[in-house]
Amino acid sequence: MNPADQASEQERIARAKAGDAEAWGELYHQYAPAIFRFCRRAMPTREDAEDATMDIFIKIRQKLSQYDSSRPFGAWLYTVAANHCWDLLRRRKGRQDLESGEIENMPLEHPDPGQLEQLIEQRTSQEVRRALDQLPSRARMALVLRYYADMSYDEVAATLGVRRAFVGVVLLRARHQLRDILGGRGAMAGGAT
Amino acid sequence: MIHFDEMACLLYLEGQLEPLRAREMALHLGECATCRILLHALERESTVLTAALTEDNEAMPARLLSARGWNVPSWVWTFAFGAFAAGAYWLWADTVDPWLQQLSNAGFGGTDFVSLLFFSGAFWEGWSSMIHVLQIAALVIVAIMAIGLLRRRFRRPTAIAAMMSAMALALMLAQPAAATEIRRDESVLVPATEVIHTDLIVSGASVRVDGTVEGDLIAFTGMLIVTGHVTGDVIAFAGQMRMEGTVDGNIRVMSHTVAIDGAVGKNITYIGNSLDLTEKAQVGGSLITINGDADLDGHIHRDLLGMIRRTHLDGGIGGQMWLRGRNLTIGPTGEIGGPATFRGPRRPIVASGAKLASPLHIEMQEETRRLLFEAIQVTVNEIVGFGAALLLGVLLITVVPGFFHATLRETGRIGLPIGVGAVALLTGVFLLILGILLIFVGVGAGVAGVLGYAPILYVAQVFVGTWLGNKILGEAFNPTSAVIGRIALGLLILHVAGLIPVLGGLMWLTVGLWGTGAVLLGFYRMSRPEALPLPA
Numbered sequence: 001m002n003p004a005d006q007a008s009e010q011e012r013i014a015r016a017k018a019g020d021a022e023a024w025g026e027l028y029h030q031y032a033p034a035i036f037r038f039c040r041r042a043m044p045t046r047e048d049a050e051d052a053t054m055d056i057f058i059k060i061r062q063k064l065s066q067y068d069s070s071r072p073f074g075a076w077l078y079t080v081a082a083n084h085c086w087d088l089l090r091r092r093k094g095r096q097d098l099e100s101g102e103i104e105n106m107p108l109e110h111p112d113p114g115q116l117e118q119l120i121e122q123r124t125s126q127e128v129r130r131a132l133d134q135l136p137s138r139a140r141m142a143l144v145l146r147y148y149a150d151m152s153y154d155e156v157a158a159t160l161g162v163r164r165a166f167v168g169v170v171l172l173r174a175r176h177q178l179r180d181i182l183g184g185r186g187a188m189a190g191g192a193t
Numbered sequence: 194m195i196h197f198d199e200m201a202c203l204l205y206l207e208g209q210l211e212p213l214r215a216r217e218m219a220l221h222l223g224e225c226a227t228c229r230i231l232l233h234a235l236e237r238e239s240t241v242l243t244a245a246l247t248e249d250n251e252a253m254p255a256r257l258l259s260a261r262g263w264n265v266p267s268w269v270w271t272f273a274f275g276a277f278a279a280g281a282y283w284l285w286a287d288t289v290d291p292w293l294q295q296l297s298n299a300g301f302g303g304t305d306f307v308s309l310l311f312f313s314g315a316f317w318e319g320w321s322s323m324i325h326v327l328q329i330a331a332l333v334i335v336a337i338m339a340i341g342l343l344r345r346r347f348r349r350p351t352a353i354a355a356m357m358s359a360m361a362l363a364l365m366l367a368q369p370a371a372a373t374e375i376r377r378d379e380s381v382l383v384p385a386t387e388v389i390h391t392d393l394i395v396s397g398a399s400v401r402v403d404g405t406v407e408g409d410l411i412a413f414t415g416m417l418i419v420t421g422h423v424t425g426d427v428i429a430f431a432g433q434m435r436m437e438g439t440v441d442g443n444i445r446v447m448s449h450t451v452a453i454d455g456a457v458g459k460n461i462t463y464i465g466n467s468l469d470l471t472e473k474a475q476v477g478g479s480l481i482t483i484n485g486d487a488d489l490d491g492h493i494h495r496d497l498l499g500m501i502r503r504t505h506l507d508g509g510i511g512g513q514m515w516l517r518g519r520n521l522t523i524g525p526t527g528e529i530g531g532p533a534t535f536r537g538p539r540r541p542i543v544a545s546g547a548k549l550a551s552p553l554h555i556e557m558q559e560e561t562r563r564l565l566f567e568a569i570q571v572t573v574n575e576i577v578g579f580g581a582a583l584l585l586g587v588l589l590i591t592v593v594p595g596f597f598h599a600t601l602r603e604t605g606r607i608g609l610p611i612g613v614g615a616v617a618l619l620t621g622v623f624l625l626i627l628g629i630l631l632i633f634v635g636v637g638a639g640v641a642g643v644l645g646y647a648p649i650l651y652v653a654q655v656f657v658g659t660w661l662g663n664k665i666l667g668e669a670f671n672p673t674s675a676v677i678g679r680i681a682l683g684l685l686i687l688h689v690a691g692l693i694p695v696l697g698g699l700m701w702l703t704v705g706l707w708g709t710g711a712v713l714l715g716f717y718r719m720s721r722p723e724a725l726p727l728p729a
Contacts (some may be wrong), residue, residue, distance in 0.1 A: 032253070032257055033253050036253055036254070036257055037247075037251070040251060041246050046251075046254070050254050050257060051598055051602070053257055054257070054595070058718070092668075111199060111231070111234070113227065113230040113231040113233075113234045116231075116234040116235075116238070117230070117233070117234045117237065120234065120237050120238050120241050121237075123241070125241070125244055125245040125248050126245075128241060128242065128245035129245050129246075129248075132245070132246070143242060143246070144246060147239065147242045147243045147246055148243070148246035148247055153207075153209055168200060168203060168204050168207075168209060169200065171203065172199060172200055172203050175203075175238060175242075178242075
């Protein structure tokens, strides 16, 4: 975003903070598609994503006065969205991941780099998305936060409620689960350590 | 050669390794082809992941795209007013109007209805003060509504301050009923020689009025005997009551037994166990009663409207009779001047000497037949009720899915909607009383505010039912047919459980509070300017 666009956006945010419905509408139209896509990746169904998007914008409107204009607005939006989606997922019984508390102890099999390359090249984006949908909530959320919302390890740790040192483990574990789904369990194992 | 593990490679790739370790790794990568390939594979995996996640392959849903600004959605108001109007009409046509008609037929027209509700008698002298209080209360309600509508202009403390001020003003201006004499003792006697020139409120183990009360007599006692003269009404809550004197106004009494052996200028309203209208008794108006046994040997100049288990009529009724009970005997001296209807399981006995202006209309109900009929009626009602509620649910999810899901989310909070529902019920009752009072002091529109409650109460079951269905079958948002299946299952359970005596009633009460609260919260969420985009 160039400086002129940034200034224009800050002006819109200021007007929205002051209660200008038109400015708020503009912000909504600008960011709703991205937030919806984020929710679509993070939540298990399209309907969940629609509901979550609506709820997130309600929250954002309520919290707009707390927004620190020195931070990028988009990043702040993703933080609110990520927290909301993760809260929703955590509340759902039966969808809790097994990883919590056991991350440290889970063995990670070393992949065969050649097979990994081959597997990645053979899969389309659509197949990867389908596999992502099958991941447990925490694994999916970790990948979405890092590779869609481009969050730092600190931000991912804060959202998921894990120590920063474990973010890498969570991400790597998620990648392994994704590979298992894409290529059949165990296909990648076998390389040297 | 010792290789770096995959974790280290990933952290190196993502710039998360400590500088010293990162330098070590960079050196190693220069020498180790295996680790370079792994690093490259991980990098490629990251690119593929980002591409798969960010690729815009799915269109924005219409309901999110079609956000027409952030003003109050017009359909919310249309729905609210539609529901309000439908509920108002239904409540009026189904309940209020037939009641008023029946009361009017029984001789309780116009402002008599107010006295029937014990208000005019109890507060007659302070009535003007009461009107004042009501006007202020009405103003407070209008102010609350205005604050609600203009809430964005107010800050919460301002609104609370305004409400508190208005209520304090109302309390300051409310004056207690004046010109009333109050007596309280173990045993209260108004001797024959005494004349009380105002209303008399009296309480004690026994009360006897031999003198004259030039106003209303209001008594709370175990035993009430009136042998004197009361120019106003007698309003009594007593264990037993005996009236041998003269009452120019009405008698409204809740008592175990009542014996009337004197003259009553207007009407008698009695709820209790046993009523004895002796031969000397004269009732200028009508008798409305719910009691166990009634011996009616005196004369009622207008109508008899009653639910009495056993009735023996040897006296006269000037107007019509409508009676529901088990036994009716009309003795040889019994007389009915208008149409007479009896509804019960046993055929009434009418002595040959009884004088009836028209043949007694009998609505017989055999006990077993009645029970069977009632069972069928209840079942049919439940089936129709279930079908109607399901249809309403389908309509809601089809026409206003946003509102449906918002309200369903509120239902899931359980505690909050039940609390809101309870507050709404209390407010509704308050408004109902206020509305009735306002009607009879000439502001007919006052009752209208109450009537919006009825349709919301009806819709309540849909959301609780859906919540229940979701709990059993798991949450579903799509396809719509899956949601409808859950609504149907939940409603079916509610309607079947509703048939259980007592528990069923309690369950419906809970459902009513819970669902009403959820609907109100749903409306609140949807109607806020900053709330939701419109559905497509």
